[in-house]
Amino acid sequence: MIRLTTLWTPARQAVLLIALVACQAAAAGPEDDRKAFVAYFQARFPDIPLAEYVNGIYAIDQDSREQWQEIEEFPPYEFAVEQGAALWQAPFADGGRYSDCFVGAEPGVRQNYPRYDLATAEVVTLDLAINRCRKKYGQAELTFGGEEMLALSAFMALESRGNPISIENPAGNPGALAAYEQGKQFYYSKRGQLNFSCADCHVTSAGLYVRADRLSASLGHPTHFPVYRSKLGNMLSLHQRFAGCIRDVRAKPFALQSKEYRTLEYFLTYMSNGLEANGPGARK
Template identity: 30%
Template sequence: MSTTLLRRHLLSAILLTTPPTVIADQMSATVPLDLTTHAAPWQRYSAWKQTKWNNYCNLQRGVTNPVSFIQPVEPPIKGDPVKGKKLMANRKKGNCAACHILPDVSLPGNVGLNISTVGSWRLPEELLFNYVYDARIYNPTTVMPPFGSNEILSKSEIMDVVSYLKTLTKPVKFDNSEDDPSKRPSPTETRDNLDEFENPGMFAVTVGEELYTQVGPKGKSCQDCHDEPEKAFSNWAVHMPKVEPRLNKVLGIEEFVTRHARATTGAEYLAQTEENLGFAVYLRYLANGQPISINTSGMNTRIALRRGEELINRKIGQLNLACTDCHAISSDKWIRGQYLNKVVGMMDHFPTYRTSRSEIWDIRKRFQWCNVSVRANELPPEAPEYGDIELYLMVKNNGQTLSVPGIRH
């Protein structure tokens, strides 16, 4: 057999035995790269807290406030313990019960120490004061916000807090296991998320299905190019997001829908609109039951993953918290009545219907909510930083079975 013929046989064998690589449809070359895919200028959702935290870093501004130095304190501290107790329960101020067990508090958290007897520990007042002022002085990796140096509490308010802490000498006794965060059972989702009677989010599947066959301003519909969506997209979603080199960013399904639809059908599906969410849910719904499978072999993907890893470890906001502070260091614990999940198992049900909000959230809106919760300015939904984080988390969830739309509180 000639060398040329042998090569042909070998090539044929390789093509027949090697499974095809699933690659997302390329974004049309006719799409302008400077295309805005969300409402611009970006404005925070009207129902959310509108405070701006411009003095503190976010995922685009990586400069953190420096660790403070020990504040001199003249003992004995003579604050008002009654005011201190109120400050520790105030969600806009101390909100200490979110992480610590304290007297007269329902559903305390257990991210931090049980400090219900801290007054009997005989700690120096200067230590107590400065630990509240900026715990990073003593523990550089702490998840405790720097209440004083980040101007959450004034020095006089911290004195009130310390005065209250000194009165705490008796351990809290819980009436039942639900109240005790160390015994409180972790929440288990038992609702059938794909049952339209159980999950109102299933209406988005219908929205997406209708949009798929809808003729756009250019006289075309998605069905004109992808005649059988059940086959064309049977596993497409589990391979997303992907790096788009021309944009130098990670493209999620939601942004892909916006850009691809505008270029091909002329339809306008901006991020966070009902149409965009409906389409994104529908495309994932078609891949339900398939394992998440993000290919990490490309150099651009590996670079984006490194960026994503840095971002989830970045301390941001007035509360000085990183994604990993809640979902790695403090995972499987409670912040008040909210359970902190691990990263694995976090992505397979997004977009998800939130019963507490009566609306569907995609993962980017969840990122925005977390940013605002730690008092950091959120980014537009299609920000490159969110794309890097989404890619990183999806890779961590490789092998998890897709089941969209989800349903959560």
């Protein structure tokens, strides 16, 4: 008869422990990542309700929040939204419409983007979907970050307000999971001459000051774009914000809607799953 004590030696215990940890690491998928991400910020800022993270830095910085609330009384993005509504309703030359390209023929679909497109095996953002629609109906594609694209996405964001972000779990498809992992790697990788990762500022240093401004938390970041930036005097897309951050750490930015930014948006938006879409926003 084999005695239990002979099986349960310290060496075997160590091997079992390592195997257990390895199995857990391998099993850690997007949903585990999201739960850990949310838990981190809830532990870091225990007084901030989860739903408040959609307001970016204004969830954390109470002084700036009061100014922001005053700005929101006369939203500076209103003109962009009106322009976007007109663009949405105008038929294309061949009679097609934007509504023909989106589920339910409704503009309020921001919460479902980005999504992994099985047919093309790539991450499709809302901006990319808008241009795909135009291409389908023989229209020239809009410039990413251009006035018309920002206006359309601002209108669609407004129509999506209150809908919970609903990105499908990438774990269900190997291609989607690979794209998610690329975005995750980008997010956590240090880059540029200043050797900073996205997480260095928006996870580790969230709430701390950089010069006179406080750093926002990544949780909820994608819910409120596009935003009107007061300092620029115009609308700004999420990818333009990415490019700004990349430039700030002295790395060369990527093109808007590049694979790098689309996978980053995919990862970041999945982290905010369940939070309400509340774009467009107003920022300093």
